[in-house]
Amino acid sequence: MARVVVDVMPKPEILDPQGKAVTGALARLGFAGMSVRQGKRFELEFDGEVTEERLAEVRRAAETLLANTVIETFDVRVEPTPESAGAVDEAQNSQAGNNQAENNKAENNKAENNKADGSEAQSAEEAELAARAG
């Protein structure tokens, strides 16, 4: 089994209201200084090898349906699957370890910032409610 991943992102010049909403929510939770843009990830699975022809076909599929190239860009890549190599597993494990450390750090930041930003979070939420009512 082979897997090809297609990542689709809104073009930089296109407003990303979903990303903006997530950015705002993260800030309210204390994850400061992050600017988020939200895209989509598609996983395409095939039997057998990923050939050049297969990749060309995926690119055509991405251009035809998965992405709207008026407003989005896409990126096609082959992703190793669990059965493809032991080396990959090891790499993923160490990655997971790093992630754990990152998570702990984030948790700490979050706890600290929550105290400081409590009032600000409140007012941002109120602003959003007011906008809805309007």
Added chain:
Amino acid sequence: MSPKIGVVTFPGSLDDQDALRAIRKCGGEPVSLWHGDDNVDGVDAVILPGGFSYGDYLRCGAISRFAPVMAEVIKAAEAGMPVLGICNGFQILCEAQLLPGALIRNDVRVFVCKDQDLQVESVDTTWTSEFTVGQTITLVLKNGEGGYVADEDTLQRLEDEGRVVFRYLNGNPNGSFHDIAGICNERGNVLGLMPHPEHNIDPLTGPTQDGRAFFSSVFNFLAAKV
């Protein structure tokens, strides 16, 4: 003989019945078309109605654009048949590249539902000939993804060629570039707009009857053609 106007029902269309009713009330013969049909034989014009076809999965209109009936609608539109896309129908026309640009989520990040003032910018289309340029009309606007976007060159071309047909008045409700509420193709037979003319044809249910002129415009065009 009254003109036959087809309305396509996709899975998730909401305003197909209102569009059919509006055609009947304005003096046309409504014809129900199904997304799985492989022809639009016998109709003189087609309306792609509002709603949430295919649940807005992937992108609004992205999956409907490949429905079997759309191959025929695209062929007919390219041959000059009047096609009107309302709201989700506008999104489908953009995905099908019958109209340039795309519609993205409202910049205000909420679903907008209101009576919207519009300025008529072009009467050189099969759907707007009964209006006058500069006329102010009010139509129902209700969408979550109505922000019209296109690159600078496309916007310039639309402006230069007089293909911006409606502009939002008294405030831009969704962040559309150039306050664009509706555009047409080069030939003027394909029109897409976010507001809903089919909801504004009856004093009982709408604040205005400004939607009626869309139908009388296309009826006149079709009558003149025969």
